[in-house]
Amino acid sequence: MIPASFDYVAPTSLVQALEALRDHGDGAKIIAGGQSLLPILRMRMAAPEVLIDLGNVAELRGVFDDGEGIVVGAMTRYDEFLRDELAREHAGLLVEAVKTVADPQIRHRGTIGGALAHADPAGDVGAPALALDAEFVIVGPSGQRVVPAAEFFVDLFTTAVGDDEILAAIRIPKHTGWGAHYEKFVRVVHQWSIVAVAATVRVEDGRIAEAKVGLTNMGPTPLRARSVEGALAGCELTEEAVGAACASAADGTHPPEDLQGDADYRRHLATVLTRRAVLAAAGA
Numbered sequence: 001m002i003p004a005s006f007d008y009v010a011p012t013s014l015v016q017a018l019e020a021l022r023d024h025g026d027g028a029k030i031i032a033g034g035q036s037l038l039p040i041l042r043m044r045m046a047a048p049e050v051l052i053d054l055g056n057v058a059e060l061r062g063v064f065d066d067g068e069g070i071v072v073g074a075m076t077r078y079d080e081f082l083r084d085e086l087a088r089e090h091a092g093l094l095v096e097a098v099k100t101v102a103d104p105q106i107r108h109r110g111t112i113g114g115a116l117a118h119a120d121p122a123g124d125v126g127a128p129a130l131a132l133d134a135e136f137v138i139v140g141p142s143g144q145r146v147v148p149a150a151e152f153f154v155d156l157f158t159t160a161v162g163d164d165e166i167l168a169a170i171r172i173p174k175h176t177g178w179g180a181h182y183e184k185f186v187r188v189v190h191q192w193s194i195v196a197v198a199a200t201v202r203v204e205d206g207r208i209a210e211a212k213v214g215l216t217n218m219g220p221t222p223l224r225a226r227s228v229e230g231a232l233a234g235c236e237l238t239e240e241a242v243g244a245a246c247a248s249a250a251d252g253t254h255p256p257e258d259l260q261g262d263a264d265y266r267r268h269l270a271t272v273l274t275r276r277a278v279l280a281a282a283g284a
């Protein structure tokens with residue numbers, strides 16, 4: 001289908017982008033890579049009067065070192081992130097997840113910030129961002145605020161970013177030397193996750209010293225498997241011990257039910273995939 005007609009502006013700075021948002025109010029919509037928004041416009045599920053394209057806002061693009069963490073500009077494309085040395089060294093879990101997003105064409109257009117702002121529960125970047133304790137830098141008319149990952153994902157397709165605000169960057173504390181794995185379960189390649197598990201671990205003296213685990217598509221927002229993380233601390237690196245620690249992965253989750261599987265099936269998948277993800281992250 002052809003989208004409803006709209007005006008188009010392409011600011012070259014964040015200040016200009018915020019001014020455009022203010023000037024056009026509810027009728028405006030930010031466009032980043034367009035990989036989620038354009039299908040929505042084509043299906044006429046949305047009909048904004050104005051698209052504000054962030055593609056020329058250079059300050060929103062790139063990965064930078066800020067000492068304790070790395071800062072990922074919201075307009076950094078998946079493909080740029082995958083090739084970035086800082087990302088690979090300090091945020092391996094997000095790199096592993098991004099590798100599984102869609103196909104090379106979409107990874108060349110889609111952006112890390114666009115995906116996080118879109119907040120599709122089956123999207124692959126939310127759970128790793130949550131597990132890595134990312135912080136979200138949001139700018140708006142009253143300046144900049146920083147929102148922790150635990151407060152960023154509010155509900156289905158809903159984040160802490162207000163209508164008059166822009167997600168500018170994601171800050172990820174360095175997880176240098178941590179093993180990482182993203183275990184994505186799909187029936188056919190390039191599919192969205194039926195369930196996926198993001199796991200990153202720090203191994204010391206043959207045991208798991210620390211573990212962080214995020215779940216994809218086990219509820220309306222990405223989830224953190226805190227009880228598993230607690231059980232994994234100090235855990236021996238054997239299949240049996242890790243399997244036992246991961247048995248509670250689905251506790252407290254509310255997975256969707258659809259043609260890909262019912263809630264019980266997804267709960268079962270979550271425990272199996274968590275064990276696999278943790279063992280792979282630990283190199284066992």
Ligand SMILES: Cc1cc2nc3c(=O)[nH]c(=O)nc-3n(C[C@H](O)[C@H](O)[C@H](O)COP(=O)(O)OP(=O)(O)OC[C@H]3O[C@@H](n4cnc5c(N)ncnc54)[C@H](O)[C@@H]3O)c2cc1C
Binds near residue numbers: 031109110111113192
């Ligand atoms: C065929 C297909 C398969 C896909 N498969 C997967 C998959 O397997 N896994 C996966 O994770 N994703 C998948 N995607 C989605 C893809 O990752 C999208 O690129 C991503 O969800 C959105 O990123 P974008 O940069 O294209 O954002 P856009 O589509 O441009 O924007 C998405 C939404 O976010 C808002 N937005 C964008 N940037 C900002 C910002 N900086 N501040 C505030 N709001 C903003 C927009 O207004 C819009 O509402 C797939 C998409 C397609 C078309």
